Amino acid sequence: MKYFKQNETLNGDSCVNLYSGISQDEMNNTVDKFFKSSGYKLKEGKPGNATYEKGNKTMRILFGAFSKHFVFQIKTYANEPDTVKVAVVKGTNGIAGGLVGMKQVKTELTRISKELQNL
Numbered sequence: 774m775k776y777f778k779q780n781e782t783l784n785g786d787s788c789v790n791l792y793s794g795i796s797q798d799e800m801n802n803t804v805d806k807f808f809k810s811s812g813y814k815l816k817e818g819k820p821g822n823a824t825y826e827k828g829n830k831t832m833r834i835l836f837g838a839f840s841k842h843f844v845f846q847i848k849t850y851a852n853e854p855d856t857v858k859v860a861v862v863k864g865t866n867g868i869a870g871g872l873v874g875m876k877q878v879k880t881e882l883t884r885i886s887k888e889l890q891n892l
Contacts, residue, residue, distance in 0.1 A: 777792055787861060788860070789861075795857060803892055814826055816844070822848055828841040833869045833870055837873070838877060846861070
């Protein structure tokens with residue numbers, strides 16, 4: 774069953790999606806599973822209010838765009854009864870990877886937003 778209702782915001786720094794027919798706890802678990810299956814680690818927080826990281830910051834600084842490093846902050850909150858908003862905000866700008874690294878972070882945010890629409 775598809776819970777995605779609409780994309781409220783998508784810009785270079787964040788995205789906010791609205792879902793209906795699912796509880797906040799279920800959405801927290803679903804988003805957590807999605808990030809972990811995409812290779813992200815829970816850096817801090819707990820599902821529903823967490824920071825996820827993929828890659829190595831030191832390697833990104835040393836090797837630039839040849840090494841991936843992404844950090845995203847996730848916040849879910851109940852909007853109305855039976856509707857949940859999921860906000861995804863960049864936790865890094867990718868500047869250590871130069872212009873290519875910055876583009877990689879923006880592309881990854883867009884990919885995450887589209888993947889979350891399929892939940």
